[in-house]
Amino acid sequence: MSRYRGPKLKISRRLGVLPGLTTKKSKKLNRPGKEGTSEDKNKKLTEYGIRLEEKQKLKFNYGLTESQLFRYVKEARRRRGVTGLILLQLLEMRLDTLCFTLGFASSIAQARQLVNHGHITVNKKVINIPSFQCRLNDTISVKDKSTSKNLIINNIKNNQRTEIPYNLKFDDSKLEGTVLDYCDRNDIQLQLNELLVIEYYSRR
Structure with missing residues (x-):
């Protein structure tokens, strides 16, 4: 899959603030598509959906393809230490x-x-x-x-x-x-639960 080159504000409306993607802010507050309706606001994401969104945050913020991100996850697993933190440190380096x-x-x-x-x-x-x-x-x-x-x-x-x-x-x-x-977790601007990203790839 190629790197994303589409509308950036649309992604930030869906996933939240992504400092590495864009500094611009959308005037629209609702999520893109049908998610702005009251019916969809009450709809809860599944556990898979929550993990997927966290993975997408990482992917779009750092401008990675799916295969690149998976390679970083495999490398983080291979190294000793906290896998989630090591993944972020690899991306920050x-x-x-x-x-x-x-x-x-x-x-x-x-x-x-x-x-x-x-x-x-x-x-x-x-x-x-x-x-x-x-x-x-x-x-x-x-x-x-x-x-x-x-x-x-x-x-x-x-x-x-x-x-x-x-x-x-x-x-x-x-x-x-x-x-x-190496960077400390508190120095990373991206608001993310990296453990959910590791869990997303746990079956691969």
Whole structure:
């Protein structure tokens, strides 16, 4: 299944706030489709439906395909520790996600485009793979080119970046971020019950 490229506000109305998908807010409060009617408001989701929605939040927020997300779940299961937290840490260590967290882009989709176009370097080497898995002490910076630097500087100004999480260090003068540690659950902006995602994939 290919990556979703449809209306983003429609997804955020259905699943709630997804900071990695879009910063825009819809004027409509009801869910898309027929869900806005009073009959459907009283309708409760099944246990499967609840797990599916949590999985969809993760998929749309990080801009993943179904097969990519399943691969991350399998990798999280393989590692020692709390599977749900490890899954989130793997996703947060993707290059496009780190660029978004550092404020280089207003969404993960925009961050993915920056990486694809060769504006971002890791340890001084240009990396154009958005899913590139960064490691501890990796340095993420902007390509030493005026067009790349001007683009990122404008993005940082326009994005009104929030505080950088404690696991990252950012140097504004060099436009350079360093990965100090794995992220903590409280630092992740996405409101999600990751355990339900693990349960969704438990039979696969």
